[in-house]
Amino acid sequence: MIKGSYPLMGDYKVPIEYLLRHALKVKVISPPPITTKTIEIGSKYSPEFVCTPFKYTLGTMIESIEKGANTIIQFGGGCRYGYYGEVQKQILQDLNYDVIFANLITKGKTSIKRIIKEIKKINPKFSKLKAIYYTFITIKMVEYMDTIDDYIRENIGFEENSGSFEELKFSCLKEFSNIKGYFDLRKKYRYYSKEFEKLKIHKPDNCLKVGIIGELYTIMEPFSNYFLEKTLAKNHIEIKRFTNVHYLLFEKSKKVPKYLKYAKEYIKYPMGADAADNIARTKYLCEENYDGIIHIKSSFCTPEIGAMPIISKIANNYNVPVLFFSFDAATSEVGIKTRLEAFYDMLEMRKTK
Amino acid sequence: MFYYYYIDIWTNFFDYLKIPYIISPKTNEDIIKRGIKVSFDEMCYALKTYLGHVDYLKDKCDYILIPRIDNYKLDNQTCTNFLSAYDIVKNTFNCNILSYNINLDKNETLKKGLLKMGKKLKKTKSEISKAYKFAIDKYNEKQVSEISNNMNKLNSTKTKILIISHPYNIYDGLIGSSIIKYLENNDIAVIYSDKFDSKKMNKLSKEISKDLYFKYSKENIGSLIFSFDKIDGVIFLSAFPCGPDSLANELAFRKIDIPYINLIIDNNQTFTAVETRLESFIDILKGGLND
Numbered sequence: 146m147i148k149g150s151y152p153l154m155g156d157y158k159v160p161i162e163y164l165l166r167h168a169l170k171v172k173v174i175s176p177p178p179i180t181t182k183t184i185e186i187g188s189k190y191s192p193e194f195v196c197t198p199f200k201y202t203l204g205t206m207i208e209s210i211e212k213g214a215n216t217i218i219q220f221g222g223g224c225r226y227g228y229y230g231e232v233q234k235q236i237l238q239d240l241n242y243d244v245i246f247a248n249l250i251t252k253g254k255t256s257i258k259r260i261i262k263e264i265k266k267i268n269p270k271f272s273k274l275k276a277i278y279y280t281f282i283t284i285k286m287v288e289y290m291d292t293i294d295d296y297i298r299e300n301i302g303f304e305e306n307s308g309s310f311e312e313l314k315f316s317c318l319k320e321f322s323n324i325k326g327y328f329d330l331r332k333k334y335r336y337y338s339k340e341f342e343k344l345k346i347h348k349p350d351n352c353l354k355v356g357i358i359g360e361l362y363t364i365m366e367p368f369s370n371y372f373l374e375k376t377l378a379k380n381h382i383e384i385k386r387f388t389n390v391h392y393l394l395f396e397k398s399k400k401v402p403k404y405l406k407y408a409k410e411y412i413k414y415p416m417g418a419d420a421a422d423n424i425a426r427t428k429y430l431c432e433e434n435y436d437g438i439i440h441i442k443s444s445f446c447t448p449e450i451g452a453m454p455i456i457s458k459i460a461n462n463y464n465v466p467v468l469f470f471s472f473d474a475a476t477s478e479v480g481i482k483t484r485l486e487a488f489y490d491m492l493e494m495r496k497t498k
Numbered sequence: 499m500f501y502y503y504y505i506d507i508w509t510n511f512f513d514y515l516k517i518p519y520i521i522s523p524k525t526n527e528d529i530i531k532r533g534i535k536v537s538f539d540e541m542c543y544a545l546k547t548y549l550g551h552v553d554y555l556k557d558k559c560d561y562i563l564i565p566r567i568d569n570y571k572l573d574n575q576t577c578t579n580f581l582s583a584y585d586i587v588k589n590t591f592n593c594n595i596l597s598y599n600i601n602l603d604k605n606e607t608l609k610k611g612l613l614k615m616g617k618k619l620k621k622t623k624s625e626i627s628k629a630y631k632f633a634i635d636k637y638n639e640k641q642v643s644e645i646s647n648n649m650n651k652l653n654s655t656k657t658k659i660l661i662i663s664h665p666y667n668i669y670d671g672l673i674g675s676s677i678i679k680y681l682e683n684n685d686i687a688v689i690y691s692d693k694f695d696s697k698k699m700n701k702l703s704k705e706i707s708k709d710l711y712f713k714y715s716k717e718n719i720g721s722l723i724f725s726f727d728k729i730d731g732v733i734f735l736s737a738f739p740c741g742p743d744s745l746a747n748e749l750a751f752r753k754i755d756i757p758y759i760n761l762i763i764d765n766n767q768t769f770t771a772v773e774t775r776l777e778s779f780i781d782i783l784k785g786g787l788n789d
Binding site for chain 1: 585586
């Protein structure tokens with residue numbers, strides 16, 4: 146019996162599990178939610194100064210194996226993510242865990258051939274046609290989720306009944322995970338986007354607007370950024386975030402040349418991972434009169450470190466405050482809260498001036 | 499960062515074209531201080547040093563040469579600092595930059611890059627091509643002699659240590675060269691991981707890792723496999739916090755069974771701390787304590 150698991154990333158567990166269940170016909174062991182213990186386990190067995198997502202994902206893998214999983218699926222992207230798989234496989238082996246390790250993507254690129262080869266390791270009898278169909282549904286689901294999330298981020302800070310957005314999102318995800326097919330998914334998406342619009346909000350015209358940019362894993366996995374978005378929402382701030390899975394998979398390759406052109410007085414070449422994107426976004430946020438920018442990343446994220454001097458230069462030119470966060474396994478939550486509060490107060494004061 | 503990879507090409511290229519140039523001195527305290535001043539504190543030690551050198555040169559010349567090396571095809575990418583150095587310098591300093599871009603995926607080769615660069619300096623095409631050929635020939639000549647020198651050391655009767663590192667760490671004026679000096683004073687044959695035939699090493703690295711795609715890490719790992727049974731110990735030397743090294747070296751530790759130490763250098767390090775570790779490592783290798 147194949148019991149598959151995968152490294153966790155935010156709410157995207159719903160589409161991932163859907164895909165694994167239907168396309169690969171495996172029993173999915175849902176990885177336990179990330180806690181401080183996860184990161185402790187992860188750091189214990191990780192190289193010392195690897196970037197933090199490595200530690201998080203390794204921690205989740207070990208926790209899911211303890212829960213009974215015997216197959217791990219890793220899908221790294223570009224930058225260093227692409228090389229996580231092989232090292233993590235070796236670490237798990239050295240820890241005497243007997244698991245099948247399927248690594249779908251390396252080098253930031255992949256080929257159908259490689260994916261099929263890796264999948265055959267898990268389930269030799271899987272049907273390609275079905276896999277394509279379910280992949281399509283999953284992609285659509287990700288797209289719908291991202292659209293809904295964008296709406297939530299703009300408005301959750303101003304809800305009248307506190308918790309109403311979160312409740313609806315929760316039931317929406319639950320429905321999504323049990324859909325019967327594409328048309329069912331579309332029906333549910335339409336229903337829920339209407340429901341979200343019906344939720345009462347009280348949004349002043351001159352509310353504070355903050356843009357969040359930075360490294361992709363830290364942005365998308367709420368535990369790893371210490372629920373930054375939630376904290377901001379509590380302070381009634383509208384949030385703009387660019388990075389989501391749909392962007393990374395389908396929009397990035399088209400957008401990067403545009404971004405480079407848009408910010409050409411600052412950058413000439415792409416700088417690895419999302420660094421160039423974030424520089425252009427900084428300019429965009431400044432021009433659109435956002436009140437502040439928060440740049441988050443895991444510590445030792447090399448491309449973002451390279452982007453930071455340029456980001457702060459742009460923000461200086463436009464006189465927009467930037468807050469840099471670097472999250473590590475040992476970051477204290479209270480410290481982050483203090484800095485966020487001070488940042489918020491400062492934005493507020495600038496606004497009323 | 500780029501200096502030790504390309505210096506032979508650059509100097510010969512400019513010499514042939516009769517373009518005067520100055521080279522910043524070997525890394526010293528002053529340069530590190532300048533580097534720390536202009537860089538962000540999370541940047542890696544190598545990049546800080548690099549910016550220090552640029553800071554030293556900024557008001558001493560008309561152009562500063564800052565290449566950008568993107569990739570040698572998809573399987574041979576470089577560190578992202580190599581990608582971003584150009585733009586970081588451009589935004590940090592107010593100076594004229596001379597640059598070329600290597601991106602074999604998009605067919606931008608060294609030759610094309612140097613051609614463009616030469617044109618900016620108002621040289622004719624034929625002059626530049628000749629200079630390029632001259633520089634490459636000289637470079638290859640030196641490579642051959644350095645590689646054979648390195649190979650000879652592998653057969654030496656002394657205790658042999660392979661240093662796995664990037665050239666900008668090991669030949670660096672401050673800590674890197676002190677390490678070499680210390681080892682040589684202790685009668686040890688020092689073998690450098692970057693002075694092997696890079697194509698062969700690149701292929702060899704597949705034995706340990708199929709997925710690795712950082713060019714320089716691949717060559718380092720390849721050199722380790724190549725010399726594995728001929729050496730007594732390995733020193734991994736990396737800058738804090740080096741991205742590619744953090745993963746590639748970890749894999750090497752886990753897959754290869756040989757005495758090693760892992761030295762990490764950053765801007766607070768003094769040689770004394772390194773010396774203590776080197777001393778005990780040499781003691782272990784030579785087995786002096788038990789005799």
